[in-house]
Each structure stands twice: as C-alpha cells, then as structure tokens.
Amino acid sequence: MVKINEDLQRERDKCSFNITELTTLIDGGPDKTEARKERENILISRNDDLSAIPEEYLSHKEKYENAVKNSVILFGLVRKMQEDGKTSVSNYRDVVSALLGSSTTRDGSPLGLHYIMFMPAILNQGSEEQQAQWLPRAWVSNIIGSYAQTELGHGTFIRGLETTATYDPYTQEFVLNTPTLTSYKWWPGGLGHTVNYCIVVAQLYTKGQCHGIHSFIVQVRDEETHEPLPGIKVGDIGAKLGLNAVNNGFLGLDNVRIPRTQMLMKHAQVLENGTYVKSKNSKLNYGAMVFVRVVIVFDMVNYLSKAATIAVRYSAVRRQCHMKEGEPETQILDYMTQRHKLFIAIAATHALRITAYQLWDTFNAVTEELGGGNLDRLPELHALACCLKAVSTADTASYVERCRLACGGHGYMHSSNLPLTYGLVTAACTYEGENTVLLLQTARFLVKTWQNVDTIKLTPTVVYLKTTREAGFSGKWENSVECIIKGFQIVAMKKISLSVSHMQKRISSGMSIEDAWNITSVQLVGAAEAHCRVIILQTFYDGINKVSNTLSPALREVLQQLVELYSVYWAIQKIGDLLQCVSISESDLESLHSWYENILVQLRPNAVGLVDAFDIRDDMLQSTLGAYDGRVYERLMEEALKSPLNAEPVNHTFHKYLKPFMQGKL
Ligand SMILES: CCC/C=C/C(=O)SCCNC(=O)CCNC(=O)[C@H](O)C(C)(C)COP(=O)([O-])OP(=O)([O-])OC[C@H]1O[C@@H](n2cnc3c(N)ncnc32)[C@H](O)[C@@H]1OP(=O)([O-])[O-]
Numbered sequence: 010m011v012k013i014n015e016d017l018q019r020e021r022d023k024c025s026f027n028i029t030e031l032t033t034l035i036d037g038g039p040d041k042t043e044a045r046k047e048r049e050n051i052l053i054s055r056n057d058d059l060s061a062i063p064e065e066y067l068s069h070k071e072k073y074e075n076a077v078k079n080s081v082i083l084f085g086l087v088r089k090m091q092e093d094g095k096t097s098v099s100n101y102r103d104v105v106s107a108l109l110g111s112s113t114t115r116d117g118s119p120l121g122l123h124y125i126m127f128m129p130a131i132l133n134q135g136s137e138e139q140q141a142q143w144l145p146r147a148w149v150s151n152i153i154g155s156y157a158q159t160e161l162g163h164g165t166f167i168r169g170l171e172t173t174a175t176y177d178p179y180t181q182e183f184v185l186n187t188p189t190l191t192s193y194k195w196w197p198g199g200l201g202h203t204v205n206y207c208i209v210v211a212q213l214y215t216k217g218q219c220h221g222i223h224s225f226i227v228q229v230r231d232e233e234t235h236e237p238l239p240g241i242k243v244g245d246i247g248a249k250l251g252l253n254a255v256n257n258g259f260l261g262l263d264n265v266r267i268p269r270t271q272m273l274m275k276h277a278q279v280l281e282n283g284t285y286v287k288s289k290n291s292k293l294n295y296g297a298m299v300f301v302r303v304v305i306v307f308d309m310v311n312y313l314s315k316a317a318t319i320a321v322r323y324s325a326v327r328r329q330c331h332m333k334e335g336e337p338e339t340q341i342l343d344y345m346t347q348r349h350k351l352f353i354a355i356a357a358t359h360a361l362r363i364t365a366y367q368l369w370d371t372f373n374a375v376t377e378e379l380g381g382g383n384l385d386r387l388p389e390l391h392a393l394a395c396c397l398k399a400v401s402t403a404d405t406a407s408y409v410e411r412c413r414l415a416c417g418g419h420g421y422m423h424s425s426n427l428p429l430t431y432g433l434v435t436a437a438c439t440y441e442g443e444n445t446v447l448l449l450q451t452a453r454f455l456v457k458t459w460q461n462v463d464t465i466k467l468t469p470t471v472v473y474l475k476t477t478r479e480a481g482f483s484g485k486w487e488n489s490v491e492c493i494i495k496g497f498q499i500v501a502m503k504k505i506s507l508s509v510s511h512m513q514k515r516i517s518s519g520m521s522i523e524d525a526w527n528i529t530s531v532q533l534v535g536a537a538e539a540h541c542r543v544i545i546l547q548t549f550y551d552g553i554n555k556v557s558n559t560l561s562p563a564l565r566e567v568l569q570q571l572v573e574l575y576s577v578y579w580a581i582q583k584i585g586d587l588l589q590c591v592s593i594s595e596s597d598l599e600s601l602h603s604w605y606e607n608i609l610v611q612l613r614p615n616a617v618g619l620v621d622a623f624d625i626r627d628d629m630l631q632s633t634l635g636a637y638d639g640r641v642y643e644r645l646m647e648e649a650l651k652s653p654l655n656a657e658p659v660n661h662t663f664h665k666y667l668k669p670f671m672q673g674k675l
Pocket residue numbers: 125156158159164165166167168198292293295296298299301387388391439440441442443446450453454
C-alpha cells in the first residue's frame with residue numbers, strides 16, 4: 010500500500026465534510042462521476058506505451074513527433090469509445106475536456122483543433138448535406154482538420170483578412186489565394202504537419218463583388234502520401250511560450266481550386282450560377298468562435314482545479330520556518346498569506362464552473378432559437394461569451410501564477426506541472442479573441458443597452474442596470490454577499506453610465522464617434538469587466554443557493570464559505586471602485602478585512618479536502634508536488650534523475666571547454 014505523507018493524512022482526517030458528496034456535486038450526479046471515471050480509465054489505459062523521457066527534454070521536432078504518437082494512442086481510444094457508443098454529440102464537450110486535460114497532451118495536442126474547431130465549425134456552419142458528407146469521416150478521424158482564420162497580418166480584425174475565395178461559375182469552383190505575405194494563414198493548431206484538411210476563412214468574391222468573410226473546406230495534403238497539394242505552402246510556425254506540441258502552422262494558397270460545395274453554406278450560399286444568397290445575420294458565420302469561447306471557460310476550470318490541487322497539497326506537505334520558537338516547523342498552509350494566495354483559486358474554480366454551466370445552457374438555448382430563425386438573443390450571447398472568456402482566462406492565468414509562486418522554488422520546476430499549466434492558460438488570454446478586444450465587444454453591447462435602457466426589453470443579464478439605476482444604493486453597507494453583489498451591480502451600472510456620458514460629451518464637443526470610443530476605451534473595458542464580475546458573483550451565489558437544500562449541513566457550510574470568500578476577495582480587490590460608487594465607511598472596510606481573515610481561518614481545515622474533491626488522479630495531474638500521496642521530495646529527486654544530463658557522470662564539455670578554461674589554456 011502507498012504510504013501517504015503524514016501531514017497530508019492529518020489534513021484529510023480533519024476534513025469536516027464528505028469529499029465524495031462534493032465530487033458528485035461537481036460532476037453533476039453519481040452517474041456523471043461514474044462516466045467521467047470510466048472515460049479517464051480508458052484514456053490512461055495505454056499510458057505505458059508513452060515515452061518515458063519527460064517532454065521538456067525533447068527538441069521541438071521530437072516534441073512534435075512524441076505528441077503525434079501519444080495523440081494517436083489517445084484519439085484511438087476516443088475512436089474506440091465512439092464505436093462502443095460511449096461518446097455522442099451530447100457529451101462531446103466532456104470528452105473534449107477529458108482529452109485535453111489528459112496527461113498525454115500536457116503541452117497541447119496537434120489533433121486538438123480537429124475536435125475543438127474543425128468539427129464544431131462544420132456542425133455550426135455546414136448545411137445538412139455538408140454535415141452528412143464531412144462529419145462521419147471527421148468523427149472517426151479518417152480525415153483530420155484544423156481551423157485557419159488568423160493571418161500573419163490580422164487576427165483580431167477578421168473583416169480585414171486578405172485571403173480570397175473567388176467563385177468561377179464555369180467550373181463551379183472557388184479559387185483560393187493568399188496574395189500577400191501578410192495574408193498567409195498563421196497559427197492554426199495542427200496545420201504545420203498534421204492535418205490534411207482545414208477550414209479556411211476567406212473573403213468571398215462572386216460576380217465581381219466581395220461579400221465578406223466565409224468559411225471553406227480546403228484539402229491541404231494528399232490523403233495517402235500526406236504531401237502538400239499543388240498550390241499549397243504549409244509548415245510549422247516555430248517554438249512558443251507554451252503549447253509546443255500543437256504544431257501551429259502557416260498556410261499559403263496559390264490558385265487552389267475547390268468545388269463550390271466546399272463553402273460552408275448553412276447560413277449563406279453561393280448558387281451554381283454565382284448568385285450570392287445572404288445569411289439572415291452575417292455574424293452567424295462567427296458561430297464557431299462563440300462555441301469555442303464557451304468551451305474555454307470550462308477549460309479554465311479544469312486547469313485551475315489542477316493548479317489549486319497541486320499548490321494546496323504541496324502547502325500541506327511543505328514546512329518552512331517556525332511560527333513559534335520551540336515548535337515544529339510550520340506547514341506553509343498555516344501562513345495566512347499562503348491561504349490568501351491559494352483559497353481564492355479553490356473558490357474561483359467553483360464560481361467559474363457554475364458560471365460555465367450557465368453560459369453553456371444559454372449557448373444551447375440561443376443556438377436552438379437561431380435554428381428556428383429567432384436571432385433576438387444572439388447579441389446577449391455574444392456579449393456574455395466575450396466577457397466570460399476574457400475574465401475567466403485572465404483570472405485563471407493570475408490564479409495559476411499565484412499557485413506557482415506559492416510553491417516557491419519547486420513551483421518553478423517543470424515537473425511541478427505549474428509552468429506548463431501557466432503556458433496553457435495564458436495562451437487562452439490571446440487565442441479565440443484577444444481579451445481586451447473581447448471586453449470591448451461586451452462594452453459595445455452594454456453601451457447600446459444603456460442608451461436604450463428605458464425603451465427595450467432587457468435580457469436577463471442586464472436587467473440589473475435598470476433596477477439599480479432606479480433604486481440606487483441607499484441602504485447602509487453590511488457584510489453580506491447580497492450587499493457585495495448589490496455593490497458590484499452599482500459599480501458596473503455607474504461605470505457603464507459614466508463611460509457613455511463621457512463619450513457623449515466628447516461627441517457633443519465635436520469629436521467623432523470613433524475617437525470618442527477610443528479615448529473612452531480604458532473606461533469601457535473596466536465597465537465590461539465590472540459587468541462580468543456581477544454575472545460571476547450572482548451566478549455563483551444563486552448556483553450554490555439552488556442546491557443548498559439537497560446538501561448535507563457540513564458541505565452546505567463549506568460551500569457558503571467559498572461563496573463568501575470569493576465575494577469578499579473581489580470586494581477587497583475592487584475596493585477603490587466600491588468606495589467610489591457606494592457608501593462604505595472606514596469601519597465597514599475594517600470589518601470587511603476581518604471577515605476575509607475569518608473565512609481564511611474557517612476554510613483552513615478543509616483546504617485539502619476541497620482539492621481532493623476535484624478528484625484529479627495523479628496520471629492527469631502529472632505533478633511532483635501535487636500527487637495524492639504527498640511524496641514530494643522523493644518525486645522531485647526521481648524526476649531530476651531523468652534529466653538526460655544525469656545519464657553520464659562526466660559531460661564531454663568538461664574535457665573540451667571547462668578543463669582547458671580552468672587550466673588557463675582557453
Ligand atoms: C484551442 C483554441 C485554438 C484557438 C483558435 C483561434 O484562436 S481561432 C481564431 C479566433 N479569432 C478570433 O476570435 C478573432 C477575434 N475577432 C472577432 O471576433 C471579431 O473580428 C470582432 C468581434 C473583434 C470584431 O468583428 P467585426 O469587426 O466584424 O465586428 P464589429 O466590431 O464591427 O461588430 C459588428 C457587430 O457584430 C457583432 N458581433 C461580432 N462578433 C459576433 C459574434 N461572434 N456573434 C454575434 N455577434 C457578433 C457585434 O456585437 C456588432 O454588433 P452591433 O453592435 O453592430 O449590433
């Protein structure tokens with residue numbers, strides 16, 4: 010039997026609630042827990058086949074080759090699950106999450122985009138015939154695809170993409186070209202050397218007219234030989250901060266011809282004679298991006314729960330300094346500053362998970378409405394997905410970095426898995442819409458809403474703008490979650506109203522709308538962030554209250570503490586905003602800090618239990634610091650010995666350089 014570190018065991022003995030009850034709640038029910046475990050069992054069943062050399066010691070090329078080998082094993086298992094009926098469109102998101110969270114794809118997978126974007130784009134933008142033609146082969150990975158939208162010159166401004174797809178009615182084909190260096194596709198995952206197809210986003214020309222960007226299925230490599238097809242220039246873009254196994258690629262197209270039927274035609278069509286049939290709303294073409302932004306919020310929950318598990322378990326094992334002379338060295342988890350670094354990560358994991366599910370429900374409801382031709386809620390969904398993607402990724406990157414710092418020097422080791430995790434989450438601040446740009450999209454929706462707040466039917470997430478404007482913050486501040494949420498609503502409402510009035514003043518004094526928008530944009534980003542914080546706080550609070558009655562008293566208590574912690578933490582972080590917008594006295598501030606300190610104390614005995622409840626098995630966690638048994642030092646040494654430098658006692662550079670140098674001969 011594996012010996013558990015004694016400190017860690019003591020923590021587990023102290024836990025006041027039933028860990029399995031929380032795990033079940035997190036998964037969404039016992040059946041879901043069982044299904045997740047079954048998926049994980051399958052996904053780790055072939056870990057033995059994987060390379061024993063840690064990825065960080067491989068060259069860029071070897072990393073790629075290793076990642077292909079591992080991904081094929083992994084996705085082979087997924088194919089088996091599909092054959093056995095264990096995956097379907099309904100649990101697609103769970104399967105993708107499991108794949109990406111798996112140890113085999115620690116630094117990303119060159120096959121990831123196939124599942125995350127290629128297939129969803131066909132589902133979202135392809136007509137029924139196109140789905141029937143492409144999805145069966147894609148589903149079982151007979152073909153592998155990527156999503157090529159970003160170019161060397163443009164990522165954010167997609168209306169400015171330069172790749173063209175010109176319809177030729179004589180052959181009923183599109184001719185695709187990247188006419189300039191800046192129009193080369195740049196970034197798509199797996200594009201370098203892995204995929205044989207990809208969705209290419211290009212400006213559509215027919216009958217001499219440009220109709221804006223549309224998506225096309227383009228074959229880039231031969232299905233047998235994998236050689237690039239004529240007119241295709243394709244390759245890897247090189248090493249990056251993280252995700253080095255993803256094989257992000259570039260693509261140049263020189264008069265590449267594809268059949269007319271390979272433009273994705275669910276929303277807009279090009280008829281055989283070249284007539285263009287417009288989509289009901291041109292933004293429907295952006296649907297795949299909305300889907301991925303929603304999925305990213307779930308990804309953040311996965312990464313954050315891993316980082317929190319690693320750092321909290323390590324903090325229970327690690328002892329450093331004496332709090333009191335004569336006593337044993339202190340577990341670092343006993344330092345309040347350490348709890349301040351870590352407990353927010355635990356609370357945020359729950360807050361973001363509950364918010365992600367809510368966003369997912371909204372996404373599905375709106376998608377269904379879109380299917381029936383009702384586009385009313387598309388702007389709200391877009392605004393919601395944008396700000397939640399931006400805030401969840403930015404917050405997670407900062408929490409993960411706190412977790413890393415909380416592990417001191419050992420957190421800097423690759424083997425802790427914290428540096429790689431940081432690399433993965435910080436990438437998400439940029440991809441799928443750069444965060445500032447996305448917050449400005451939400452701000453655009455909020456500005457419009459505010460300007461029409463008395464005349465339009467407000468969608469659920471913005472109703473508070475009107476109610477708080479009317480009621481104001483008349484009452485006295487009190488230390489309650491309800492009061493903090495109300496305070497944040499007032500902050501968001503005031504930030505939006507101030508941004509709008511500043512913009513209006515600038516416009517009235519003769520400034521163009523665009524300049525007024527730009528000059529006010531720092532405030533606008535702040536307003537969108539504040540709005541997003543209202544949504545997360547409210548959703549977390551409502552979500553826990555909703556299930557409260559079904560929980561044991563002990564678990565209910567600890568979850569309420571997490572809601573309080575999350576709210577107070579953010580109230581303190583944003584105290585300047587609150588002071589500006591609501592009446593908080595000096596003594597209110599003092600008691601807010603005391604409240605925060607009390608919760609850090611209350612949560613302390615349950616910290617390890619809370620991360621155990623995330624139920625991340627060691628094979629998925631892949632961390633020397635965070636394993637269930639707490640054998641931190643043994644694992645660090647075992648991993649160090651895997652360094653290729655340790656394979657020989659004396660490195661040849663000693664004789665070649667060091668020795669002559671030390672002898673003054675060099
Ligand atoms: C693992 C992951 C791998 C990564 C993959 C990738 O990164 S793939 C690459 C990922 N790349 C990116 O993510 C690129 C990021 N860039 C973009 O998404 C867009 O270019 C943009 C949104 C920044 C601006 O676009 P623009 O200049 O065309 O738009 P505009 O500002 O002129 O606004 C026009 C109107 O459209 C509305 N609207 C806009 N989007 C949506 C939507 N999705 N849905 C619904 N509506 C939307 C907007 O609200 C506005 O409405 P209003 O007020 O007029 O009623």
